[in-house]
Amino acid sequence: MRYFIALLFSLNLFAYDAFLKPNELKNLLQSDAIILLDVSSLSSYENGHIRGAYHVSISEFTKSQNPRLAASFSKKVATAMQNLGINRDSHVVIYSRTNSDAYANAFHLAFIFIQHGFENVSVLDGGYLAWVFENYNDVSSIKSKPLHKGNFEAIYNPKISVEASKTEDALVLLPSKEVKEIFFDDFTLKSTEELKEVLSSVLRHGDADVTLYGVNSFSLYANWYILYKLFDLKNIKMDAESLK
Numbered sequence: 001m002r003y004f005i006a007l008l009f010s011l012n013l014f015a016y017d018a019f020l021k022p023n024e025l026k027n028l029l030q031s032d033a034i035i036l037l038d039v040s041s042l043s044s045y046e047n048g049h050i051r052g053a054y055h056v057s058i059s060e061f062t063k064s065q066n067p068r069l070a071a072s073f074s075k076k077v078a079t080a081m082q083n084l085g086i087n088r089d090s091h092v093v094i095y096s097r098t099n100s101d102a103y104a105n106a107f108h109l110a111f112i113f114i115q116h117g118f119e120n121v122s123v124l125d126g127g128y129l130a131w132v133f134e135n136y137n138d139v140s141s142i143k144s145k146p147l148h149k150g151n152f153e154a155i156y157n158p159k160i161s162v163e164a165s166k167t168e169d170a171l172v173l174l175p176s177k178e179v180k181e182i183f184f185d186d187f188t189l190k191s192t193e194e195l196k197e198v199l200s201s202v203l204r205h206g207d208a209d210v211t212l213y214g215v216n217s218f219s220l221y222a223n224w225y226i227l228y229k230l231f232d233l234k235n236i237k238m239d240a241e242s243l244k
């Protein structure tokens with residue numbers, strides 16, 4: 001309980017970069033450290049994207065069910081991150097179109113980056129449509145590519161994703177909340193006060209070994225990201241079996 005109270009008072013100290021509003025992103029775009037990634041479909045990206053954004057195919061960051069290919073997944077991720085120009089001091093901002101599949105990809109990619117040791121990642125709140133609503137002149141159909149390879153060295157963290165039925169560790173298994181409970185219809189994030197209420201069953205455990213499970217990847221990845229980045233629960237885990 002003491003941890004939970006402290007968490008509520010200190011939230012704004014570390015949550016500033018979990019989600020960015022369009023105006024916040026616009027103020028950051030002049031920085032050389034910003035790398036903007038669009039995880040929408042290629043056709044959507046080609047029709048229009050935030051100026052300077054790189055397109056990312058989520059398949060590059062999806063682990064194969066083939067054991068032989070899965071064994072080299074982390075190496076594949078490391079190479080892909082460097083090819084995107086990601087450096088140790090980069091600030092990566094991920095966005096997508098605002099539909100369930102595309103927005104799920106944004107949280108999937110954020111999870112993979114964090115799982116491989118890159119923490120300085122943000123998600124654009126409300127995605128591409130939120131940006132266009134405020135900055136309709138700052139879009140482009142011209143493809144952008146990184147000018148240089150990055151120097152970030154990815155290191156896989158096996159503790160974030162676990163197979164709950166196979167581990168001998170004592171885990172607190174809790175269900176992820178439905179997408180409609182944490183986002184509005186336009187996929188903008190609900191208020192911090194609303195999220196505290198919705199996620200109270202997890203937050204009351206503090207920074208314990210809580211493992212989330214869910215019925216779909218969108219809710220699971222989004223719940224995990226919010227708890228890890230916004231509420232600073234660095235021991236929060238995800239049940240990998242829920243994603244199969």
